[in-house]
Amino acid sequence: LHPLKTIRCQFLDGGDPLVGAEVELLAGLLDPTSPSDQRHLLKEDDSALWMRTDQHGRIEWTAFSNPDYQYRLLARSTKNTAVEHWFTLQDTTGPVVDLGELTLTTSGSLLARVQTPEGMTPAGLTLLLDNVQSTVMGQCDKSGQFTLHGLPPGTHRLYLAEHAGFRSPAGPFPFEVYPDATTDLQVDLRPFALEDSKLQLMHEGFPLAQHKVFLLPDSSGPMDKAVQKDLGYLGMTDDEGRVQGERPPHDWVQVWAVSTSTPTVKWKGTRRVQLTGNGDPSVSVQMKQVP
Secondary structure (H helix, E strand, C coil), X not given: CCCEEEEEEEEEXXXXXXXXXXXXXXXXXXXXXXXXXCCCXXXXXXXXXXXXXXXXXXXXXXXXXXXXXXXXXXXXXXXXXXXXXXXXXXXXXXXEEEEEEEECEECEEEEEEEXXXXXXXXXXXXXXXXXXXXXXXXXXXXXXXXEEEEECCEEEEEEECCCCCECCCEEEEEEEECCCCEEEEEEECHHHECEEEEEEEEEXXXXXXXXXXXXXXXXXXXXXXXXXXXXXXXXXCCCXXXXXXXXXXXXXXXXXXXXXXXXXXXXXXXXXXXXCCCCXXXXXXXXXXXX
């Protein structure tokens, strides 16, 4: 078990305490693929906490001292200043960790231009800064643009907030922020769009009715694990063996099916199929029983 520690710090802006400002704390495992100067938390392992500074610009909170976790504080002011501070609780001693004074510096801005599939309006789409739970976000206007101000210099990423019609999470979309400058970022959401995929499962001329259908990218993938966690789950076939659901278009996949009866019977498509998502009649997939 990891012991609890009390963590505290003070934010200064122009030498004065930063009073009543919202501070965001992210905690999670560091992405091993990100360079040391572009630290990035794994989004599936992180969490978010929000605090407000007191009259002295201070915050204080309690956290488990997991030595494997990285923490990131983000504070912004109305004066176009901001600070991002990374730290770890590894090798800290005692029940209290004082991070000292954190000084805000000149921030930058982001102008994002979002492109969506033809026929889909970008108005109202929300993109989040650095984390899928972040409170720092921008919402697209009808032209697909939004601006974020008060961002600390350095590498950041955008993620699309969960939205019907798009794979979740959509992103990351990395960009650099520079002091007193605006970064122009093109965000292409088209590769993350979901379209209806229609399949009909058959076996020796008969439909495979009332079966759960899974789409996996690898024909030799771990089917049992996929079933347990509903990975790639498309839906249930009807009495004619037909199933329809939202999947990324133009992906080649292996079709698997599992019966709802007992004992369970597993089926595998005799070939991989490409999900065109173009509204054509459903693709017929021949299935074979597997052990």
